[in-house]
Amino acid sequence: MARPAKDAPVLLRLDGITKRFGALTANDSVCLDLRQGEILALLGENGAGKTTLMNILFGHYVADEGAVLVSRDGAELAQLEPGSPHAALDAGIGMVHQHFTLAENLSVLDNILLGTEKLSALKSARAPARRKLADLMTRSGLTVGLDMRVSQLSVGEKQRVEILKALYRDARVLVLDEPTAVLTPQESDTLFAILKKLAAAGLGIVFISHKLAEVMAASHRIAVLRGGAKVADLPTSQCDQRQLAELMVGHEVSETVRGAGTPGDTLFVLTGVSAGESRESIRDVNLELKSGEILGIAGVSGNGQTMLARVISGLETPFAGSMRLGDRALTHANARTMIDAGLARIPEDRHRDGIVGAMTVSENLAIEAIRKPESQRFGLLRFAAMRDKAKALIDAYDIRCQGEDSPARLLSGGNIQKIVLARTLEGEPKVVLAAQPSRGLDVGATSEVYRRLLDARARGAGVLLISEDLDELMRLSDRIAVIHRGHLSAAEPTETLDRGTLGLRMAGHTMEAAE
Amino acid sequence: MIRFEPRGPVAVSRMIGVSVTAALAALVLAAIPMLFAGLSVFDAYGLMVKGAWGSMFAFTEMLTRAAPLILTGLAAAVAFRAKLWNIGAEGQLYAGALAAVAIGTGLISGPSFVLIPAVILAGALAGGLVMLVPTLLKTRLGVDEVVTTLLLNFVILLFVQMMLEGPMQDPMGMGWPQSEPILDEAALPKLMDRMRIHWGLIIALAASLGVYFLLKRTVWGFEIRAVGENASAARHAGIPVTATFIRVGLLSGALAGLAGVGEVAGLKGYLTADLSPGFGYSGIVVAMLAGLSPIGVVFAALFIASIFVGADSMSRATGVSNYLADLIVAISLLCVLVSGLFLRFRIRLSTSSPAQETAK
Structure with missing residues (x-):
């Protein structure tokens, strides 16, 4: 897959993030850069600290040490206020959680607009919002019926709504936590095609996964976390699945092989x-x-x-x-x-x-x-x-x-x-x-x-x-x-x-x- | 900023420490209203200690008061262990007392070794059956047992009043709403001459050892603990959850019923509608203060009984109402509920705000 130019501007920088929960160090001075137009896969086993790291980025947690730096509108990197999801949204960071955060009883449009309008506005500006979303949908390929009720949507469609929600808020960095966990293989392929399109349009994308095959297929660069620390940061073209598995686990992995069976009664x-x-x-x-x-x-x-x-x-x-x-x-x-x-x-x-x-x-x-x-x-x-x-x-x-x-x-x-x-x-x-x-x-x-x-x-x-x-x-x-x-x-x-x-x-x- | 960190395994010593701390904290907090009432706190507590432990008479009175509290405390503890929320020990106590009086006032006659066990069995059975109703409603229909057991208290108390003013009224009682006296052969023997202390205490202590043994060493106890800690895993592992609830309900009700037997057949000799000064409700405090441990219940009951008896004595000496005892008991329940937090979490205070932390 074509990598973005080496000199593409850095959108997001995690600088020495450390987070401890009691005796457990969930993140151990993790440094990470995300460039414009790049899809970065964050790979690691359960408990390796992937979700913690993204929660710090999005302001759900406050890091014990280190800082999150974001570039706003092409400007220099500046520190993001820690512990504030609002600041993260403001800085153009959109997050798609593994468990969707949608109101089932509202329409797609309502869900996307939710929280974006001022309370003091007398009338909600639906028409401009529809125009903006129609434009986003044609450019990204994320098509959903705006007037459908969310409860009627399939899981894959709900995920599209989540992504649209982030794009509507002018996200420039998109974070997806285990996005394929709930999808069929075909839906996953469609999702990755869309992500590539979005990246080509200049978005920076981080997706979290523990599945090697999809990481290989869909990313430009792979960062591997193990025990809270970053153990590798490689261009995808230089990786193979076996090497990634060993990086993830920290030792050689033996493949389980099923021999021929002898089915009986x-x-x-x-x-x-x-x-x-x-x-x-x-x-x-x-x-x-x-x-x-x-x-x-x-x-x-x-x-x-x-x-x-x-x-x-x-x-x-x-x-x-x-x-x-x-x-x-x-x-x-x-x-x-x-x-x-x-x-x-x-x-x-x-x-x-x-x-x-x-x-x-x-x-x-x-x-x-x-x-x-x-x-x-x-x-x-x-x-x-x-x-x-x-x-x-x-x-x-x-x-x-x-x-x-x-x-x-x-x-x-x-x-x-x-x-x-x-x-x-x-x-x-x-x-x-x-x-x-x-x-x-x-x-x-x-x-x-x-x-x-x-x-x-x-x-x-x-x-x-x-x-x-x-x-x-x-x-x-x-x-x-x-x-x-x-x-x-x-x-x-x-x-x-x-x-x-x-x-x-x-x-x-x-x-x-x-x- | 306050942070809560979950703790690992909880040692027995820490559980005891928490209970004792909660009891002491209650005494300290109760000093505030005492000051408002114009009492000297040390004098008042001195009088209470003297009133509960200061003489053989005071001590035996305190033990007499502790006996029903141990039993209602066990009733709550064993039910709460299975997460069956029996708030109805007060009603089950009256049901036990009513059954004891019905059997013990001449329905059957015979020597002591027949009548006393009959009275005890009848009381336990009545208490157990009263608790069976909410338990079945819970397991069959999913009715919340907190509501049913609580409301049954009032139903049973009104039923007792009806019986005492009707069919079971003492014809020689000059119109007072009280039952006929229990036959001498059916009464629980006294433990000491000229003191009110009776065999009800021995029954209570034996019950506490029995419940401890049941929970710790038997299959039924294993099943009660498993259902209480994680009912869905217990069901998945093939433990009969419904049958366990029914067993626990019967046992819990029976223990509360025994408390009623002790009060009529050991102490008062006849039944009135003011037999219990809220032993059933205080039993909940006893159980919580004991951390639901059957052995701990004995010590918690001694503490609560000391408060009640001591406060009576202090109130006679100072003229301050003995409602103070209820206040201390209530505060100690609140303290023990709060201290549960300290058992499960380690609490850290950090002075710097999150923004300062990361700005470093």
Whole structure:
């Protein structure tokens, strides 16, 4: 991709930004320049300090040391008043958050104008605003119906509204926090095309990501953060994915490789299952999981994955259809019968559903088996047995904690996930439901999750993998089905699918139209 | 600028420290109205200590007052542990007392070793059943138990008044709204001659050890803690959340009912509608002050009982109203709620403003 001229003026400079939260240093003297017409990717794992840095830039946080310098209208760089989002807006910095900040019940136009008009103005100046927006839309390609209500828009459209909002305020620096997290691959491609157009028109763009492929495809320059410090700042043309992954993690990364599987008999069957009332519901879902295979379920967030996981976890009773594990019917099931039937469940929100934070690691490891003879006798807890088991699991699953009696809430996300893996997989379950198992985890913990799921497959378990990450699905799954608006497509072998086809199906195109 | 930083694990010593600090802070803050009332603060507190701990009589009176507070404190503590907000211990106490009187005034007759357990069981059962109603409404229909338990207090108190002026009125009571006296065989024995202290204290202490054991060492206790700390994770892990709530509700109500049994069968001997000076509500303060620890409840109850008994004695000596006791108890609840903040966060004061910090 054509790089902007080397002598393009610097729009924004972060000068030695340091931010500490207690003992944690979230940003460690980070320096960063952004030139006019440049797309800079800020790459790093979860917890590397990307979002903190951008929040300092936008005035949500105040840096402990260092300064943010901005050039206004081509003038010299001048310090931005810290801790004031208002000053940041004024200086032409626009931010598109990962979670949109739109009023759902207002129209697109109202949302864009919100906060830009003076209270004292008697009449809002709609006509000039419409003209300005029409002009912006034709130049950038960001087309949205201005009179649509935001609640009627798709996720991709909402994101366009957010970008338009920033442009309408004459942003010269645009910051996007994980912009593709909620998009299908096609929507992501469109977004990047628009970003390139905007950059060519003279905007400076920073986008935050932890996905290597899109960073390589869409940026001019890549800055890598690790542990709060900037460890690399390179032109994209000089990078490759492997090198970036190592920079991000700080050591060599081994790729998880799925060998050929030996699928056996059908283990777990859903027939015509419907549950839920609202948007997040499932209708007439059919699914067959064989032993020794990983069946992936792809879909854009909010298309019924959560309900499907809740039904299989025994938390929601479907109003139609049936579930069967082996010879056992599970239609009116609860969590207990699911566990007893040999179904391991890894919840998508591990902090809410996976652990009781105030209880100890040992108690959290025993919680699913608390009524089994191994944990109790005559209703009295067997502490010694529970501790011994906990120690063994802490070793086997490499759970990093200050002993089995420390509260689980003090553990990192990856170690919390290891608690969940240890207690669910240790009983050698027949079926494993893994809902978003690597969400929010760093590379090391993610590869540990992959290894455990592949191990379960190798010993003959059936694994149902629900994920929003296509790379993860294509790497692990033997077959993939797509969920869209609560309907699940038939699963097809991964070898016959590619990202494009899956992306179209995730966006709701039917099988025939996709081909 | 004030900053709040979350703390790591909370040591037991820190929890005790916070409770003690909250109690002391309440005493310091209560000194302000004392000054307005024209009292010498040190004299007043001196009189209170003497009134609660200064003689064998004072001490046993304080313990007699602590017994129902331990039980209502446990009722609140065990329910709050499961995040079941039982504000109805006052009503459950009266239900327990009413059941004890119904059984103990001649409905059945027999020797002490039959009648006393029967009276105790009846009181516990009545308290538990009263709490069962809000618990079922919560688990089945999602009705807020704070509202139902609180309002049931008034329903039950009015029901007791109706019974005392109607079917259960003492025919020999010269028209007073009070029940017949409890039979001697059904009354809880005294612990000491010529003192009012009775077996209700032993029951309360045993209950405190029992609840401690239940929460710490049993599967049911494990489930209560799990449901209280994170109900959705508990449900996901296959713990029967509804059954746990029902168990906790029955236990909490039963503990409050036992407090009522002690007051009629151990202390007063008959039931009147002013049996409890708000033991049910004070139990909430006791539980909070104890950090919901069943052992801590005993010490918190001793503190609150000392305030009540001491303030009565001080008020007789100085002529200042014993409402002061209610004031101190209320302030100590506020102090303990505020101090919860100190338990969870470390609070830092920094003198420089954010703008100065970055201008350096």
